[in-house]
Amino acid sequence: MARDNTLYQRRRPLMQAELDAIPWFHLLAPEERLRAADDLKIAEAAPGDFVCRVGRPVTYWFGVVDGLLKMSADNAQGQTMTFTGVPPGGWFGEGTALKREAYRYNIQALRKSLVAGLHVDTFHWLLDHSIAFNRFIMNQLNERLGQFIAAREIDRMTNPDIRVARSLATLFNPALYPNVGQVLRITQQELAYLVGLSRQRVNEALTTLADQNVIRVEYGGLRVLDLAALRSHIFSRESGS
DNA sequence: TCATTAAATTGTT
DNA sequence: AACAATTTAATGA
Numbered sequence: 001m002a003r004d005n006t007l008y009q010r011r012r013p014l015m016q017a018e019l020d021a022i023p024w025f026h027l028l029a030p031e032e033r034l035r036a037a038d039d040l041k042i043a044e045a046a047p048g049d050f051v052c053r054v055g056r057p058v059t060y061w062f063g064v065v066d067g068l069l070k071m072s073a074d075n076a077q078g079q080t081m082t083f084t085g086v087p088p089g090g091w092f093g094e095g096t097a098l099k100r101e102a103y104r105y106n107i108q109a110l111r112k113s114l115v116a117g118l119h120v121d122t123f124h125w126l127l128d129h130s131i132a133f134n135r136f137i138m139n140q141l142n143e144r145l146g147q148f149i150a151a152r153e154i155d156r157m158t159n160p161d162i163r164v165a166r167s168l169a170t171l172f173n174p175a176l177y178p179n180v181g182q183v184l185r186i187t188q189q190e191l192a193y194l195v196g197l198s199r200q201r202v203n204e205a206l207t208t209l210a211d212q213n214v215i216r217v218e219y220g221g222l223r224v225l226d227l228a229a230l231r232s233h234i235f236s237r238e239s240g241s
Numbered sequence: 242t243c244a245t246t247a248a249a250t251t252g253t254t
Numbered sequence: 255a256a257c258a259a260t261t262t263a264a265t266g267a
Binding site: 200 | 251
């Protein structure tokens with residue numbers, strides 16, 4: 001498909017407000033910021049557009065400025081397995097960028113999104129020059145490792161309510177997605193795609209979670225009231241057991 | 242700014 | 255999967 005080329009064609013430099021939406025940018029020293037800002041590109045991705053594909057050589061380290069992306073991979077049986085969503089403020093691909101290898105997963109826009117890219121060479125330059133940037137990357141790798149382990153656990157769970165809750169918890173991870181805050185812009189349909197359930201079942205799970213004051217359902221988004229409960233609470237659909 | 246209309250999203254069967 | 259109800263976004267006076 002010619003679809004992922006459009007991302008290249010529409011890219012442009014970032015505006016100040018978009019730079020402010022990059023969590024690691026303000027960690028840099030002035031001269032490092034100049035270099036980063038000079039290299040950073042941004043492009044709009046339409047729903048279904050690929051930001052990167054499995055097997056392609058790494059050219060950029062990507063981040064979500066606005067919108068919502070889906071991280072997935074195809075297993076040996078040819079089925080698509082979704083790892084996680086990437087909400088605003090999330091940066092990904094540092095593992096493969098570090099090794100200059102090929103992408104190990106597909107990243108696809110779930111809705112119209114603004115995606116920023118930092119060239120791998122600049123990524124390495126920042127690693128060589130900024131301790132703060134190194135700390136950011138280290139923390140990022142550590143958090144994501146935890147996420148992947150959690151994702152495996154989620155996959156083994158049968159209870160849809162818990163699956164939805166845990167998946168939501170990863171999206172509300174403040175370390176990885178600092179721009180999400182208390183309210184995550186995501187439709188129930190989009191969440192259904194991420195979790196692998198029907199929209200109806202997701203709607204039912206969200207209602208249950210809302211009844212327990214763990215979240216609040218809003219139009220076009222969700223507000224988290226109790227993140228710890230989202231991560232760990234055992235939900236019983238029956239009345240007080 | 243307000244009223245009307247279309248589109249998107251949600252709640253329910 | 256389909257439908258109605260609700261919320262938001264877009265349009266134009």
